[in-house]
Amino acid sequence: MKHVEVVAAVIIRDGKVFAAQRKDAGEMACRWEFPGGKVEDGESSEEALVREIREELDSVISVDRYIMTVEHAYHSFSLTMHAYLCTLVEGELSLEEHLAFRWLDKDSLFSVAWADADVPIAQAIKDRVV
Numbered sequence: 001m002k003h004v005e006v007v008a009a010v011i012i013r014d015g016k017v018f019a020a021q022r023k024d025a026g027e028m029a030c031r032w033e034f035p036g037g038k039v040e041d042g043e044s045s046e047e048a049l050v051r052e053i054r055e056e057l058d059s060v061i062s063v064d065r066y067i068m069t070v071e072h073a074y075h076s077f078s079l080t081m082h083a084y085l086c087t088l089v090e091g092e093l094s095l096e097e098h099l100a101f102r103w104l105d106k107d108s109l110f111s112v113a114w115a116d117a118d119v120p121i122a123q124a125i126k127d128r129v130v
Helices: 045-057 116-128
Strands: 002-013 016-021 036-038 060-073 077-090 100-104
Touching: 002 045, 002 060, 002 116, 016 116, 036 045, 045 060, 045 077, 060 116, 077 116
Parallel strands: 002 077
Antiparallel strands: 002 016, 002 036, 016 100, 060 077
């Protein structure tokens, strides 16, 4: 089974967390996720996260603090996902790779169908969303 190492940005602004909906293709079609992507050879997790957010959301972030690592096996691949609390520094998080986005408050955090690997991260940060 193919294994990938990925990173995820937990961006919280005004008490709400940013969630992005995946495109309508593949095993996780239309599921919601914390944005991010694959770590390339020679990159640190933090460098990969800054690059991925620039590419996917046309924005600049600062990586503030490590939250957790999730190991998850989907049907067609497995992943190791490192999640970080991030701050939006520049840009408006415009969608280049996703169908939609939402800013979720504490009451709506679990109103979307999260990708399975993102669920533990949402659970871990629920108390940080007011």
